[in-house]
Amino acid sequence: MTRRRTLATGVALAASSVLLLAGCAGGTDPGAEAPESGADYGLVEEGTLTVCSDVPYPPFEDFDDSTESGFTGFDIDLLTAVAEKLDLKIAVQDTGFDALQSGTTLLAGTCDIGASAMTITDERKANIDFSDPYYDSLQSLMVPADSGIESIDDLAGKTVGVQQGTTGEAYTTENAPEGTEIVRLPSDGELWPAIQAGQVDAILQDLPVNVEHVRADDTYTIVEEYETDESYGFAFAKDEKTELLEAVNGALAELQEDGTYQEIYDSYFAAE
Template identity: 70%
Template sequence: MPRRRNLLFGLALAATATLALSGCASGGGDAGGDDAPAGEDYGLIEAGTLTVCSDIPYKPFEFEDPNSETGYSGFDIDLLGAVAEKLDLELAVQDVGFDALQSGTILAAGQCDVGASAMTITEERQANIDFADSYYDSLQSLLVRADSGIKSIEDLDGKTVGVQQGTTGEAYTKENATGAEVVSYPSDGELWPALQAGNIDAILQDQPVNIEHEKADSAYKIVEEYDTDESYGWAFAKGERAELIEAVNEALQELRDDGTYQEIYDSYFAAE
């Protein structure tokens, strides 16, 4: 009997060792192994997907496109799509309000991984959100009816100027449009129709967006541009996404180096 017990005990030990070795080889347990979903190290909201929040429409940076896989296109969307591809991730887009995005509220709440909405990098915003490297340099501009008689910002005294809430265009208008009534709108989706309806006399906002309106309707024109030394950046929750920001910056640089960035840029801005 003792001999049989020793034999059974030995077989049990061998079986235990085999199972332990099998577990190590398969990468099970807390170690994770090499079969983790793409993007897991970035702390993404959904593994394998880069979720983007953007204020839409803001053509040419973001606008609805039923022919796109995400339902949206634009310089921001296409460029981030190329970044996601570099990182072996899918791209998903959510339409949100700009003010909540630029304040960092939506990012802090974990609604999305990155904010991409033609957002200027400013010291004030950097107090609440982190930015990746800048990807676009922009100007502000003044759009009016061609027959309005308005030729510059000095002619806005007594006029009503529309701006987008929470933007650098709003800040610039309040500082420089002396005597004008400044009316803030949630997005360009309300701003542009207000000008067409005659509810405001002018729009002061990012030059590329006003260029799109100028192209769409010859009754309107840009009469003045303002060099405000603005650069756009993609936004992230403050202090929470260092690895993702680093990966996005590396991918963006690769896109610049291989010519993809320039191709996407030219598809939207070559005419400028």
Template identity: 70%
Template sequence: MQRRNTFLFGLGIAATAALALTGCAGGGGTSDGSTDEPPAGEDFSLVQAGTLTVCSDIPYPPFEFEDSSSPSGYSGFDIDLVAAIAESLGLDVSIQVVGFDGLQSGTTLVAGTCDMAASAMTITPEREANLDFADPYYDSLQSLLVSTDSGIASIDDLAGKKVGVQQGTTGEAYATENVPEGTEILSFPSDGELWPALQGGVIDAILQDQPVNVEHERADSTFVIVEEYNTDEQYGFAFAKGERTALLEAVNAALADLRADGTYQQIYDEYFSAN
């Protein structure tokens, strides 16, 4: 937060001007003994001074979801971890909801909508061509979610069925490469459309990140994960390519500190200890 110098008045216009000049030349003191300090994060070229503006595709529980009790209006593993990072950097945090496809392609970040992306985004060579990633913060799997009476026991049973995926995700890529011939792949903008489509019978299965399907399985016992796929995926916070080096390095340092002091593990256990 910027502080303004306090000047003494009542000594005449000339005296006031002299005090103002003295204050500028001195480079620090104010009449109340405080010092002028740059706003937190001044070296990061933030979208909003003093605030870490984070773009995310929401909802995607347990990583991101609406939460009116949270200061930012959102919670989840990604959101809570970003909030802890922002706090360690002396910054506030603001969450901007955007589409995932624009995030993973890099167009949203290049447009300057936000300082970074936190959206359960897998680090891939294709994305690294357009984005810079911080150090990985989560290891993930893919999985197949179906209704308990679907008769689907594995990905091989999807022939003649409709499987839903999220557009632009590694789940979509995995489905495209691995479903049997005759499977219809339907892409949706986000999990906010995928999950109702499965519940409503529009699709027969969802193939996407395992933690998200676990949340659906817990929420409705008539759905079950029948397979998990080890794809060696790791999530990373993303930045506009070549534009936010100082911020990326600061996030990496903060993330390392949060791992070292146990904060990362506390946040992780809140969302995944029962998985």
């Protein structure tokens, strides 16, 4: 596995492969139409797609008082378009990621769907049903530009922040050298302030999130990217939302076919 890659290459990989994944994974027919409005999806609130998401995690989800839902981001915008296809409005609840990825929040029935840049894994599929993939991602290592850290191998004797319950945590646990202190925090909302305050020496997490931080503050840099064959999916309570899952997959296929998906994607990830 080649760990060192340029940022442009990583973004290009995500952009090119996600379309293939979303178009063919899960057996969804790209020409399939979303079910007609009025279908019984077993929604928490009639006429509303209630979404649970761990916020903030830009560019996938973030707070935004200027929007009707009070939230923004790639996941939110994409699900808003999905909801429109199903003649539904969208409501978003800020939820902890660990309980969401374990299936606990979804089984509690507080929301219809989980959207939180969640990687589809076999472990999670034991407790969660996933939509067709909608985004392909990489992991990455971000450090202060003057840190002297050039790779994951330089983390011995250093502290690296990860989000608990994520594939970034799993990758770090497996690949960080002996002597690395791994600091597990609930979300990027704690990780970013931690590195700014010098409480951790590095952050290892999803590439697009670290890219957002580097764009906001050029005193930080991404020194490595890691191919982990990760694809994101929207999450549903196990075996409880079959009709809604099929409808969301149909809507995603329509959005791919009519170009809406690409428009939303480009608004967040197009190369500058």
